[in-house]
Amino acid sequence: MKLDKILKKQLIPETAAKRLILYKRCLEKMDENGINTVQSSDIGNKCGIKSSIIRKDFSYFGDFGIRGKGYEVKNLIDSISNIISSKEEIEVVLIGAGKLGQAIIHHSDEKCDVRLKAAFDRDSSKVNKTFNGVKVLPEDKMEKFIKENRIKIAIVAVPCKEALEVIHRLVDSGIKSILSLALVPVKVPEDVEISFMDILPEVEFLHFKLKQRSII
């Protein structure tokens, strides 16, 4: 089955897609260390995931393993990249160039297909500065930039109290997928996806899970 067909038919569950990203990290490290072929059990040992699950995940995009020999590392990286990231860069805007925004900018040179096209901030002391190759533009230019560059993904790294307004403006500008680093109650249209990555609420959740396991 052709790749675009696999994707259109949504044959890859989201949980598997998340694991594929982890395998890719693992394989890239193996590749750097000069390892050419791997068994699913090698990946399993490094990632803490059962070999059977790994083989199932790989089967979603066709079986590249050779019985007894395992998988070719470079082939596998390419195959996963094709599925997950496509070959183009993933163009993204970042809203908020404060401490958190700058931390993201400084991490973005790591081996990754994500390209921060621009950052936006309302603080004039940050505007027109360039951090790690990413220019900070004034926040009121956000909508125009997103439309002109047809950006579909945005990272929101503004304080909680500003996040709601920013999210609504992003939706109005045509953004279809938002990663908000502040957990804010918000309703977005059905064709827009919002996901949250807020560290402190996540810690509360981890604490809840420990309580459920009677560890705390």
Added chain:
Amino acid sequence: MKLDKILKKQLIPETAAKRLILYKRCLEKMDENGINTVQSSDIGNKCGIKSSIIRKDFSYFGDFGIRGKGYEVKNLIDSISNIISSKEEIEVVLIGAGKLGQAIIHHSDEKCDVRLKAAFDRDSSKVNKTFNGVKVLPEDKMEKFIKENRIKIAIVAVPCKEALEVIHRLVDSGIKSILSLALVPVKVPEDVEISFMDILPEVEFLHFKLKQRSII
């Protein structure tokens, strides 16, 4: 049914627990704005979640709604806090006081039950500094501090290449739940839970989902 019984029996699914944290945020905002009672539909409209799901989530810890009148905001906040965070502070250590670590420290004064007991870093220029009330200690004191203070949860905010070593040391020190901000392939013992919050791989995942929806 008593609260501790509910928790021990694991009657609250993790997905519901995550939503409870979001509802709490929403209710706290309503409380600040002087709103005393709410309907599930009010919360639903703000959070983009169906009223029926919200009522189901609330039913996990007993029905506090009064027919036609809705829920008392303050009661609801207390009930959710009891379930999710318990009444004590959640004591956590932070490993890594670089840009990302400092961003976390500066966010930690927001309304939240999480308390960063200490941060650890191997960079001597950061050690003994205090950011936002959180002291940075030398990384080699990490194990002793965790054991003495019986900390069970750690946030890892070190660069990718250092994360693996740090995670293994945390496990050896008795940490049972790790939130790593770097996505690294790692195998931990069964009684330790590790979750990842790495922004760029998450963006790759969002891009993958847009592709599946044929938006990109």
